[in-house]
Amino acid sequence: xxxxxxxxxxxxxxxxxxxxxxxxxxxxxxxxxxxxxxxxxxxxxxxxxxxxxxxxxxxxxxxxxxxxxxxxxxxxxxxxxxxxxxxxxxxxxxxxxxxxxxxxxxxxxxxxxxxxxxxxxxxxxxxxxxxxxxxxxxxxxxxxxxxxxxxxxxxxxxxxxxxxxxxxxxxxxxxxxxxxxxxxxxxxxxxxxxxxxxxxxxxxxxxxxxxxxxxxxxxxxxxxxxxxxxxxxxxxxxxxxxxxxxxxxxxxxxxxxxxxxxxxxxxxxxxxxxxxxxxxxxxxxxxxxxxxxxxxxxxxxxxxxxxxxxxxxxxxxxxxxxxxxxxxxxxxxxxxxxxxxxxxxxxxxxxxxxxxxxxxxxxxxxxxxxxxxxxxxxxxxxxxxxxxxxxxxxxxxxxxxxxxxxxxxxxxxxxxxxxxxx
Amino acid sequence: xxxxxxxxxxxxxxxxxxxxxxxxxxxxxxxxxxxxxxxxxxxxxxxxxxxxxxxxxxxxxxxxxxxxxxxxxxxxxxxxxxxxxxxxxxxxxxxxxxxxxxxxxxxxxxxxxxxxxxxxxxxxxxxxxxxxxxxxxxxxxxxxxxxxxxxxxxxxxxxxxxxxxxxxxxxxxxxxxxxxxxxxxxxxxxxxxxxxxxxxxxxxxxxxxxxxxxxxxxxxxxxxxxxxxxxxxxxxxxxxxxxxxxxxxxxxxxxxxxxxxxxxxxxxxxxxxxxxxxxxxxxxxxxxxxxxxxxxxxxxxxxxxxxxxxxxxxxxxxxxxxxxxxxxxxxxxxxxxxxxxxxxxxxxxxxxxxxxxxxxxxxxxxxxxxxxxxxxxxxxxxxxxxxxxxxxxxxxxxxxxxxxxxxxxxxxxxxxxxxxxx
Numbered sequence: 001x002x003x004x005x006x007x008x009x010x011x012x013x014x015x016x017x018x019x020x021x022x023x024x025x026x027x028x029x030x031x032x033x034x035x036x037x038x039x040x041x042x043x044x045x046x047x048x049x050x051x052x053x054x055x056x057x058x059x060x061x062x063x064x065x066x067x068x069x070x071x072x073x074x075x076x077x078x079x080x081x082x083x084x085x086x087x088x089x090x091x092x093x094x095x096x097x098x099x100x101x102x103x104x105x106x107x108x109x110x111x112x113x114x115x116x117x118x119x120x121x122x123x124x125x126x127x128x129x130x131x132x133x134x135x136x137x138x139x140x141x142x143x144x145x146x147x148x149x150x151x152x153x154x155x156x157x158x159x160x161x162x163x164x165x166x167x168x169x170x171x172x173x174x175x176x177x178x179x180x181x182x183x184x185x186x187x188x189x190x191x192x193x194x195x196x197x198x199x200x201x202x203x204x205x206x207x208x209x210x211x212x213x214x215x216x217x218x219x220x221x222x223x224x225x226x227x228x229x230x231x232x233x234x235x236x237x238x239x240x241x242x243x244x245x246x247x248x249x250x251x252x253x254x255x256x257x258x259x260x261x262x263x264x265x266x267x268x269x270x271x272x273x274x275x276x277x278x279x280x281x282x283x284x285x286x287x288x289x290x291x292x293x294x295x296x297x298x299x300x301x302x303x304x305x306x307x308x309x310x311x312x313x314x315x316x317x318x319x320x321x322x323x324x325x326x327x328x329x330x331x332x333x334x335x336x337x338x339x340x341x342x343x344x345x346x347x348x349x350x351x352x353x354x355x356x357x358x359x360x361x362x363x364x365x366x367x368x369x370x371x372x373x374x375x376x377x378x379x380x381x382x383x384x385x386x387x388x389x390x391x392x393x394x395x396x397x398x399x400x401x402x403x404x405x406x407x408x409x410x411x412x413x414x415x416x417x418x419x420x421x422x
Numbered sequence: 423x424x425x426x427x428x429x430x431x432x433x434x435x436x437x438x439x440x441x442x443x444x445x446x447x448x449x450x451x452x453x454x455x456x457x458x459x460x461x462x463x464x465x466x467x468x469x470x471x472x473x474x475x476x477x478x479x480x481x482x483x484x485x486x487x488x489x490x491x492x493x494x495x496x497x498x499x500x501x502x503x504x505x506x507x508x509x510x511x512x513x514x515x516x517x518x519x520x521x522x523x524x525x526x527x528x529x530x531x532x533x534x535x536x537x538x539x540x541x542x543x544x545x546x547x548x549x550x551x552x553x554x555x556x557x558x559x560x561x562x563x564x565x566x567x568x569x570x571x572x573x574x575x576x577x578x579x580x581x582x583x584x585x586x587x588x589x590x591x592x593x594x595x596x597x598x599x600x601x602x603x604x605x606x607x608x609x610x611x612x613x614x615x616x617x618x619x620x621x622x623x624x625x626x627x628x629x630x631x632x633x634x635x636x637x638x639x640x641x642x643x644x645x646x647x648x649x650x651x652x653x654x655x656x657x658x659x660x661x662x663x664x665x666x667x668x669x670x671x672x673x674x675x676x677x678x679x680x681x682x683x684x685x686x687x688x689x690x691x692x693x694x695x696x697x698x699x700x701x702x703x704x705x706x707x708x709x710x711x712x713x714x715x716x717x718x719x720x721x722x723x724x725x726x727x728x729x730x731x732x733x734x735x736x737x738x739x740x741x742x743x744x745x746x747x748x749x750x751x752x753x754x755x756x757x758x759x760x761x762x763x764x765x766x767x768x769x770x771x772x773x774x775x776x777x778x779x780x781x782x783x784x785x786x787x788x789x790x791x792x793x794x795x796x797x798x799x800x801x802x803x804x805x806x807x808x809x810x811x812x813x814x815x816x817x818x819x820x821x822x823x824x825x826x827x828x829x830x831x832x833x834x835x836x837x838x839x840x841x842x843x844x
Contacts, residue, residue: 001474001476001477001480001513001713001714001715002474003469003470003473003474003513004470004472004473004474004499004501007470007472008470009467009468009469009470009510009514009517010466010467010468010469011467011514011518012465012466012467012528013465016518016520016521016522017518017521020518023465023466023467023468024465024466026468027466038748038777039772039775039776039777039778040772040778040779041747041749041777041778041779041797043434043435043445043446043747044432044434044445044446044449045431045432045433045434045445046431046432046445046448047425047431047432048425048426048429048430048431048547049471049533050426050429050491050503050535050547051425051426052423052424052425052426054423055423058423069472069495071493071494072493073426073491073537074537077426079426081472088431091423091425092431092433095431096433096438096439096442098438099438099439100434100438101793101796103782105779106434111471113472115495115496125470125472133782136782136783137783138782138783138784140782140783140784141782141783144782147769151772151773237762238765240762241761241762241763241765241766242765242766242768242769243766243769244769291423292423293423325463325465326460327463339663340659340662340663341663343660343663343664344663344664344665346664347569347664347665347666350461350462350573351573353461354461355460355461355463356461356462356463357462357463357527360525360555360558360560360562360563360566361558361560361562361563362560362562371523374523375463
């Protein structure tokens with residue numbers, strides 16, 4: 001029986017086939033995400049993977065339904081697997097808005113689902129770090145969020161030579177638009193053209209823009225000049241103070257496709273241009289109000305960073321570590337009479353925090369030793385009874401082949417020392 | 423807008439209302455699960471939360487569909503959210519059976535979904551630790567798995583006074599049945615009666631048993647005698663060697679409802695009898711063969727432990743820790759001229775691994791200090807410029823009120839020392 005197309009199994013390393021997904025690599029990414037978000041004093045939250053369909057259509061309109069895993073449950077409710085986290089965040093914040101002091105700095109690691117047309121290698125689910133700040137309109141919040149994004153990518157070993165954050169502003173584009181056009185109805189359509197500028201033929205873009213009373217020339221020159229707004233200026237100054245200037249640049253090509261952004265928007269890109277955007281986000285000061293039906297009005301901003309592009313990116317840059325089982329010791333039970341003593345030793349070693357394995361069933365010595373090697377154990381440990389009755393533990397380091405023999409009672413302390421030295 | 427009934431939001435601590443679910447408590451449970459499973463040399467895996475419906479009906483029959491979140495996707499596939507993890511594990515193992523050396527020791531922390539009739543407080547999703555050993559028929563594997571279950575519960579601070587593992591055997595019941603009945607067709611129905619024995623009126627059980635040619639008397643006396651099979655004997659000896667005897671007892675009341683168990687079965691119970699089973703599992707030597715359509719035949723055993731009962735249990739025993747933000751320092755920016763230097767300090771403190779927060783927007787001194795207290799910061803840190811131009815850092819411990827003033831350049835090292843002392 002096969003798994004569904006577009007979904008992933010995550011296997012333990014070493015992987016049977018190189019194109020399988022690694023559960024260890026996934027956990028490595030999650031640990032980095034969680035670790036840096038916490039250092040920035042972000043707190044974790046989560047919501048259900050299933051939500052009322054209305055939560056997503058309220059935010060994104062009925063068009064989104066075509067991309068959803070939506071269905072009717074046995075209670076006739078219209079429900080959907082979540083395609084993004086922001087509506088859930090807005091719902092959660094609106095429910096207990098008064099109980100939390102603002103600003104909130106929250107993060108989550110949801111799995112998200114989209115029913116996309118089947119293309120080779122195109123996935124229908126991914127995990128995404130979502131980090132958001134709610135209740136602060138000062139650009140200092142934008143700078144803090146962007147600094148977090150940069151430091152997360154740096155925590156994987158990526159540098160300013162690997163990626164750059166392109167910083168833009170819906171406000172700047174709004175001013176550009178409104179100075180030239182009084183028909184507000186076309187504004188979002190105009191943003192959509194800007195969003196496609198880098199992917200579409202210039203003639204097509206020019207035609208569309210001309211139809212709205214603009215020209216590709218004036219749009220291009222606005223982008224090229226790239227004059228930062230006061231808000232962007234404040235963010236750049238803030239990031240410079242942190243020593244992060246080399247990781248950002250103003251780039252008005254970026255405008256973000258989604259309708260609900262209201263201020264600063266940004267995307268993180270691979271400098272070599274091999275990959276799709278690694279992360280993206282911005283301000284959405286009206287969304288909490290929209291989702292709460294008007295009862296709660298809070299400024300907010302956030303970004304999302306998916307696990308798939310990030311994984312491919314750090315892998316391509318040679319930054320993915322090797323994932324071994326980190327087995328501190330494999331206990332060899334060669335003398336059946338010492339099985340009970342060996343089990344006790346294994347129990348005590350684990351109680352001391354060490355990772356320990358052994359042959360669950362009686363097996364020949366060479367088979368046990370082979371198993372220790374397969375599992376890449378750092379040490380083997382073996383009990384032996386001396387003629388005088390004394391119980392000894394023989395500890396062997398499999399790489400250096402160095403052997404130590406100590407009284408069994410001292411084995412735990414000895415192994416613990418050795419393991420903490422690594 | 424409300425979340426769906428039977429689903430949970432997970433909020434950061436401190437919780438606005440005591441009956442909300444805590445994201446910090448969830449992470450605490452996950453960390454304990456993952457930590458102990460790794461010490462036992464179990465490796466993590468995961469599969470998709472959506473699977474072909476057939477995967478679950480193959481294992482459990484069509485009856486299970488009534489309890490599933492199943493639907494047809496936009497490609498007309500019959501799919502379902504996973505109600506349990508074992509079929510996915512069997513599917514994954516069968517796919518790459520040859521690439522992994524046996525026995526496999528694997529664990530996962532899936533979220534599982536069941537469409538149960540709405541009852542007050544009854545959830546439709548939960549998280550569950552699944553730990554399984556595949557490819558070993560020796561009772562040493564059963565003992566290892568049971569020891570892991572016990573050590574996980576102990577890692578929460580629970581002792582032999584809090585819980586006990588009731589150990590039983592499908593083999594023992596099979597022998598009991600077959601000695602008295604040749605009609606194998608009734609065998610599973612008989613197990614179902616045994617499974618309900620403790621919850622049903624004795625008269626009803628007796629009536630049902632009599633209808634099958636048994637009597638409640640002989641069944642009860644078989645349970646009371648509780649003679650361990652050779653297999654159970656081996657497991658008890660193994661656990662005794664580990665010093666875990668006080669955590670287990672033979673109890674033939676336990677038989678487990680599911681059809682597919684083939685040997686040892688067990689359930690972990692609260693000694694005070696307040697809660698439903700905390701965990702349960704057993705051997706299922708035929709399931710991999712069934713799921714793989716006969717192509718792969720491996721003995722296997724495993725257990726599941728849900729987060730909901732466990733959480734209620736450790737909470738009731740007073741073993742749930744307090745979850746603070748663990749904020750090492752809150753940086754006070756009282757002098758606007760030192761904002762840039764302060765941002766640099768915050769950046770450096772975080773780069774050194776410390777958890778640091780500050781007021782994102784300029785704010786009055788007392789408001790900043792109040793925020794530091796709300797967030798339960800361990801220290802405040804504040805830059806000051808001396809007249810001679812020297813930059814100093816004033817570090818204050820908020821509990822002891824102890825203050826230290828050091829050159830700004832030494833602040834990081836000083837705070838790091840203090841934080842590692844905690």
